Amino acid sequence: MQIWLNYLDQILIMTTLGLSLNVLLGYTGQVSVASAAFGAIGGYTMGYLVTKNSVNIIWTLLLSLALALIVGALIALVAMRLSVEYLILLTLAFGNVLIGVASATPALGSTYGIIKINSEPHELNFFGWTMARPVDWLLPLFVVLLITFFICWRMGESAYGRTLKGIREDPVATRSMGKNTFKIQIMVFAITSALTAVAGAMNAGWLGVSTPSVWGFNFSLTVVAIVIFGGMANLKGTLIGGFILTALDPFLRRVIKMDPAKAFLVQILIYGVLLVVLVMVRPAGLMPEGRTVSSFFRRKDKSGRTEMIARTASTAEPVFATRKSEGAADQATRHAKWEQAEVVLEAKGISKSFGGIVAAADLDFVLKKGTITALVGPNGAGKTTVFNLLTGNIPPDSGSVTLRGKNITGRSLDAAARQGLVRSFQDVRLFQRLTCLENVVFGVQNQAGEKLSTLFGRPGLVKANDKASYEKAMEWLTFVGMQDFANVPAGALSYGQTKLISLARVLSTEAEVVLLDEPASGIDTKWVDNMLDLVLAIAAQGRTVAIVEHNLRVVTELADHAYFMELGRITAEGTIDDLTNSPRLAAAYFGTV
């Protein structure tokens, strides 16, 4: 009986570790193999404190938590600025360093590690409750599991979690919606590290030892296997995965009666093979993202749902508000209006070169309130680069960008978005696995559920705010005529439809200045007019719009003012007619015919 309770304890520990890794790996898409290392921080803290004197384990848990929080934040601070490979490298290296340090430190038992954590003469207690037998551990472990599950679930299945998924799907697009991905990534890494350390401390206490071999590479691998097997970004899957994979050991040893040394190897072999096969055959794992336990057993549900989605996506049409051109005013009138309008964004002397290639040379221009400004020019003139430079996605070498008198030069994409300067992308960049509505609600600024303090501190506020955010998003979805697609994953849309969702996503930020990169290219010709109406409507709301567009008809109908770019320079400005009537510019644009 004691043996089986022991296994149950182990299941609880491994599952707890799986939960926190899933937030990192499944939701945020950050590959870490440092479960063992952060577990070791907890384990050694527990061992060191306990073998010095008998203590209430709550203190060791809190200390482990604090230590891992700091170390995790430091590692993330370095890794998150670099490309993804570096996080793998750093977590691998960190594991090695930590075990190396522990093995070389006499106070931590050197290569033998700390033993007898939970046996004579030491004694663990939890507010006076002695924890000696497996059964004593059951309740505390269960409590730790519950708390970890609650924290992970709250982080993952909320507005916060939506941002995490955004980071996984497309960090650049996430930043363009005003989310400080860097800060969030550090927070998530630190928090999951801290949770891992707490579970690690419990593991060392329960096991009674904390040795270099306990925190070896196989430990991390087991946790990764639990997450992948259970299903990424599905915490309930991790519960199941943790149970099944940890129960493999007693199954091999007690049921099949394999000898312990061999059973261990077979177990690791199975984990390894499982990882390879799952990634190849069923990358979503046992419980794919968004799947609930009950729907797992109702197989019809799945096919029905996909069928419904497919049907909606293929037959539904966007519902556009009426209006076919009450006739945009003629160009001269519009340009006169532009002359009068107030300057919102001003760029002065912006330059950028990549190696020897000059992408932007000494650009000066202004965007004015309630007007539409177009950037036109041949391919490779640097039009999209201008958007990148304005938003700080690429910092300019020199020059300045001011938004309502505030200098925003070369900040970051997300900082610009929070200041009210938001861009769309030529290649759209929707979050494929999120639904249309989720994509649009992504843009809503200052959501209560995006801040950890309110997420955990004021659940009522978060709930109300979520509802309001979704209502707002639905309004914008309706504005672009895509309300019937609210629950369709963005990945199932046609190209033209993605352009509409992308527009709604930009609008939901309620930014004062919107930069639209080719809003009408690649969409169905019969929708072009509707797209024109939408852009005009945006300007009519008093927003400042800049567009890059190749379709001359679109530009002619929309632009109040236009800048002509050639090879990174602005060579002319005026109305579109002014530009198209110049033989030299026409030749530069269309080529000599």
Next chain:
Amino acid sequence: MFAVTIGREIFAQLTANGLFRGTSYGLLGAGFALILGVTGRFHFAYGLTYTLAAYFAFTLHARGTWAGPFSNGIPFIIAGIIGILASSVVGVGIERFIYRPIAKRAGATALLAIFIAALGLGIAGQSLISLLWGQQSVGFYDRGNHLTKVGWRLWKVTFENLDVIQSITSITLIIVFSLILRFTPLGRQMRATRVNPDLATIIGINSKRIYLTCFFIGTLFCAVSAFWYGLQYTVNPDMGARPVITAFVVAFLAGTASSPIRIFLTGVALALLEQWLSMFISTQWTQTAVFVVLFVYLISKSMSGTILGRQVKSIVTFQWARS
């Protein structure tokens, strides 16, 4: 006076150790960097192919073929060459039958998916080797006594003949590979694929074939390294764990897109550092110290190009411009 003499001797010995070991680090790093740099696969199973090379060679030499003239064992050198090639073929097979389908399916998240598969592969392979050959180290030496250890001494520095042969093989491989990369059409195609895979495909380079070639060459490097390591030290199922980390560190320190010579020299520098450090700190800490170097490098790398880094830089240039 006496202390200084001792110091000089130790320094010379450590330098020699570092140089010999460094050629192996360099080769490992160059192989891994070739794979990661050109194909973008985070090939954690690199350590598995390392171990396999030694086990293949061992089995062929100790057990031989089922029948025929070699039923008592294939001569050591030949067994070694076959083992190295067989392991390289395994490397190619991993790319062809595991990584490629995964990359195709995973799309944007291919790096993550491939790393996880590679992780599983590496650990499953290691367990399988333990189950088949046992967890203890195997007797990896030339039973025909053609290739045996001989201790040499130059001034006050001692080393083995195998150190020298190992280093010569590594240097030769790196030089030949550099020449291939620089002067042959294959080399140009590899470099083109490394810089821009999409563009390379457009101009008619068969990137699938280039990937397979990179896996062959990369695995060959690690297999050669494993052969000499096995002969000098031990062959056991977890012998690949350390080299794979070493290869990562060397490749990332040098930059995965760097020339093989540069990566090789980074490996040598790292090994020298590791050896020299042992004059000041106990050997248990030298490994850790190497990782500290890595952390410092990554911190400096992460600082450049960031807002903070830019600010520091701009303040410096600003002040310089004013003065």
